Structures are given as structure tokens and as C-alpha cells.
Amino acid sequence: MLKVMLTSTLITSLAAIIVPSVQANTTLFESRDVLTPQQALGRFQWLEKCYSGLLVEVSDNIFDPTTPIPNDEKIADLKKVMLYENNTLRGDAKYLTFGDEDNANPKNWFAGKLPTTSCFQIPSDYRISAVMVTPTMPNYCTTKSRERTYEFIQSVKFSNIENTSSNTFYSNYVGDTAKIYADKSYQLTLTPGFSSAEAYPETWHVFIDWNQDGDFNDTKETLFAGVSEQATQVEITPPTGAKKGMTKMRVTMDYLGGSNDACKEVDSGEVEDYLLYVK
Ligand SMILES: [Ca+2]
Ligand SMILES: [Ca+2]
Structure with a gap:
């Protein structure tokens, strides 16, 4: 119940905790880190595989860390609020993007967006720079x-x-x-x-x-x-x-x-x- 109540304000607080002053739209373009909902899921899975400790940290920043729960549950809770609504992948899924202390991406470095991508290292001077939202796309006419x-x-x-x-x-x-x-x-x-x-x-x-x-x-x-x-x-x-x-x-x-x-x-x-x- 507590978690449900937290959800509505979650992303705002998540963004506030991690990046107090980021200009999301600027970062989005400057970092060129524009993902689809499926890729946002892939990004989460890649982090889960390669940097699970980081997701636990983010989770602890949002949920009540005084109630001890296993790390894999913390990650599962985070995954749910960032990516799902009624067990369906959200059109406006959230994902983490990375940058330097100015929230810029001078090294043109991007975290993985597929669970199968091998683990490569986050640059030492980089950190989570923003919580991004996948742009919702209309359904276009099909053809072939x-x-x-x-x-x-x-x-x-x-x-x-x-x-x-x-x-x-x-x-x-x-x-x-x-x-x-x-x-x-x-x-x-x-x-x-x-x-x-x-x-x-x-x-x-x-x-x-x-x-x-x-x-x-x-x-x-x-x-x-x-x-x-x-x-x-x-x-x-x-x-x-x-x-x-x-x-x-x-x-x-x-x-x-x-x-x-x-x-x-x-x-x-x-x-x-x-x-x-x-x-
Ligand atoms: Ca048009
Ligand atoms: Ca072709």
C-alpha cells in the first residue's frame, strides 16, 4: 500500500534525489540517449546484469530503506515503477542516463540498451545524470x-x-x-x-x-x-x-x-x- 502511494510522486522524487537541477530535455538531446520503451527495459536489464549495486542504491533513495528487504526485491520494485503499469510496459517508461558532473556527455558514452550487451565500464567521472522518459509515439498506419x-x-x-x-x-x-x-x-x-x-x-x-x-x-x-x-x-x-x-x-x-x-x-x-x- 505504501508503495502504491509512493508511485505517483516517485519519478519526481527520484529525479530530485539524483539530479537536483538537470534540464531533462537538454540532456536528452545532447546525450543523444533517446530510447524506446523496449530499449528502456533493455537498459534496466543491462544495469541489472552489470551494475546491480547501482540499482539498489537508486531503489534505496526512493523506497523506505529502514525496512530491510533483499536486494533483488529492491531491484524488482524499482523495475516495476520505472517500466510497468498494470503489468504492461509503459509507453512513458523511465530510464537512467549517464553523464559527467555537468550532466553532459563529452565522451559520447552510453549505457547498454539490450540485456545481451556485454558489460562495459561506466567512465569513472560519470554518474547518473537524469531519469529520462521515453517519448510516446502514435500508432502509424501499417504498410509493406x-x-x-x-x-x-x-x-x-x-x-x-x-x-x-x-x-x-x-x-x-x-x-x-x-x-x-x-x-x-x-x-x-x-x-x-x-x-x-x-x-x-x-x-x-x-x-x-x-x-x-x-x-x-x-x-x-x-x-x-x-x-x-x-x-x-x-x-x-x-x-x-x-x-x-x-x-x-x-x-x-x-x-x-x-x-x-x-x-x-x-x-x-x-x-x-x-x-x-x-x-
Ligand atoms: Ca502529420
Ligand atoms: Ca532493407
Whole structure:
């Protein structure tokens, strides 16, 4: 009962205890530590495996440490309040991020975000710098390609991300987030892959939900990115009024011309979704 009552104020107090003055939003972007709920869970599991003592410490800062309970129970309690609601992974899961005494991340160091990642050392001058909240994402329309045998999206390069991949009908890449500033332009490089030695002209479309309302239907959210047998480049500039924060980018490649409708299936090619963080 006590724990239930604590939960509502928990994260505020957790943040207050660990980082009295952190600017969460700044840290989020500067550290580039933007995680999905699944990755927040992975981060917790990685810490549980590699730095369980640290989680016990955090737990002791929140729960009443005068009632002695085993360490694994302390960690389980912490896990529950940070990640779950009614036994379901929260859309707004909390996770720990690390930095130096200024809550900055000059070493570009990130704690693990998968339980399977091997344990690597937290830099000696680093500590927990913030309790972060995973951005909640709307559900976007589903789509895919009908044929993936002949051609596929081989590589997408944008800002800090470069993703090389094989031929799926549809892939949702959430492992990394492309970070962009709202007032800058970025080159997006799209490279087709082919199953045989022969290359074919492929039509590319890019969709970005700039206003973050869960669709790709608003002004400047659809971009025809050209037709090419080779890698093609297109310049992306966030439109005026692009909303700051996490959003979605969809890339489609289709031998048969594709569509301006982000929800329409591709005939032959591939569809890939990416996370974009606009600052
Ligand atoms: Ca692919
Ligand atoms: Ca939209």
C-alpha cells in the first residue's frame, strides 16, 4: 500500500534525489540517449546484469530503506515503477542516463540498451545524470511491400544514422534515432539493393510526420525523392512549425512507381520506418 502511494510522486522524487537541477530535455538531446520503451527495459536489464549495486542504491533513495528487504526485491520494485503499469510496459517508461558532473556527455558514452550487451565500464567521472522518459509515439498506419525478391532498400543515411539492411517487406528501425535541428538542412542518402547483378530504376518517397499527429498527410510531410538505379540524395529541411521532439520517418522504394500515400502498399521493393528527433 505504501508503495502504491509512493508511485505517483516517485519519478519526481527520484529525479530530485539524483539530479537536483538537470534540464531533462537538454540532456536528452545532447546525450543523444533517446530510447524506446523496449530499449528502456533493455537498459534496466543491462544495469541489472552489470551494475546491480547501482540499482539498489537508486531503489534505496526512493523506497523506505529502514525496512530491510533483499536486494533483488529492491531491484524488482524499482523495475516495476520505472517500466510497468498494470503489468504492461509503459509507453512513458523511465530510464537512467549517464553523464559527467555537468550532466553532459563529452565522451559520447552510453549505457547498454539490450540485456545481451556485454558489460562495459561506466567512465569513472560519470554518474547518473537524469531519469529520462521515453517519448510516446502514435500508432502509424501499417504498410509493406508485396514483393521483395528483386530489389530492396539497402541503405538509409541521414544525419547521425546510417542503416544498412537486407530485404524485408517492412522494417521498423527503433534501435537508433536520427537527430536533427529544426533550423538546418540535412542530406538523406538512399541506396537501393538488388538480388541479381542487374540494377533497376527505383522510385523513392520519404514521409515525415512533422506535426506529430500520427499521420503523414499534412503539408510537406510527403516528399518524392526521385527515381534512380543508384544511390540518390535528397535534401530534407524541417518546415516552419515542425514540432520539436520524437517523430517518425518512413522511406519507401518501389520499382513500380510507389505512391504519395504513405499507407499504400509498395508493389516491388521495401518500406522502412525510422525514428527522428527534432530539436
Ligand atoms: Ca532493407
Ligand atoms: Ca502529420
